[in-house]
Amino acid sequence: MNRNLVFYVALSGLLLAACGGQPGPDTTPTEDAGGIQIVLVADDFAAGQPRVPLVLYAGTERVADVQRVKLTAFDLADDPPTPGWTGEATNYSDYEVPYWVAYPDLPHAGFWGLGAEITLGDGSVTQAEFVLEAQERSSSPAVGSVPPASENRTLETVPDIAKLTSGDDPIPALYQMTVAEAMASGKPTVVSFATPAYCTSKLCAPVVHSVEAVYAELGDEVNFIHLEIFKDFANLDYADEVEEWKLTSEPWTFVLDGEGTIVARLGGPVSPRELTEALTPLLP
């Protein structure tokens, strides 16, 4: 047989192997492996069992079809980080942007890693992680504490409701009482700090609507107070209560029992169902 022929056949085989291989290093993504983003939609977390609300995104679109979110907390003070609490987040889809809420057990202040195992609607499972910092104490009033008995503006002191809220169709009942009056009434109270017009995100703007929806159901049994974030819409000066309660962001919704003690502090989005769940144990 012609040696040259053998040589060229062998060379062809080598070339075939070379060309059939990978084209060389490149950074182009070759496959999209889930790509879920976790966004924390509140802050001011404290050690204990803080409420951690989160929203899942794929790109800029919310991931709608999620069956389950299971979380595990890792203590980042340990080396290597050790897994601790494991639990499932609760989905609240009765809100303009459906969100998930978990109450991880974080025994001490510091940085905590939360690993999420996300089961999508088609049954596939993807992983995601995020880190949050738990403070020794929250900046705003904590669960179990008695908040400031604010003497906020009401329709009695400021008859023009447009000065009490930036909402465009407010319910007057939410602007009747001061926090001090509500705390002295013996009834549970919802105090919601929100700015309907100045927080245009779908995450925070609907909070007052949630409060209004639950007021429609429980208005006879519970006091409902909406506190606008700003006392001056021209200069965007903060309302006195915002600083009095030491809020680090908004919206924040607090649920107080009949004795004026905070039983739930709900930062960020709050759906009507979640708010009702927080109130139910307080109802006669």
Place this chain on the structure above:
Amino acid sequence: MSTAAAHTALLDAEPAPGARLSSPPAEVRLTFTEALQPGSTFAIFGAVFDEIEGVEPQVDPGAPQQMAATIPPLDPGTYTVQWVAVGDDGHKVNGSYSFSIKSGPSLGNLSPQEWFGALFAVGFLGWFVYRRLSQRSA
């Protein structure tokens, strides 16, 4: 207190969320819906929340909606980018996403085509050498 006119959202990321890269990226670049204010930053975590050192994000002065950092060479594995974005309104938003880096090529990673080509070439080279040696000894 940080107030919210609109929440800053992650518009684009390189590497993208969920990307599976053939080789480590030289930088991570995040683009948001609003110009970023001081306090905006990100960190990268490897396995079990092991923070990658040497990552120093900077807001791009020519593109204030972007922040980027060069990153040290990363081993194959899955990484989480955890970001904090402070928008014009002072509102802080936290988010995270993951990308992964595939292992480099090895015999275990060869495709069937690559295997065939390699065996074909080795087989014929071996036959050729055998024939040459046989002729010399004859």
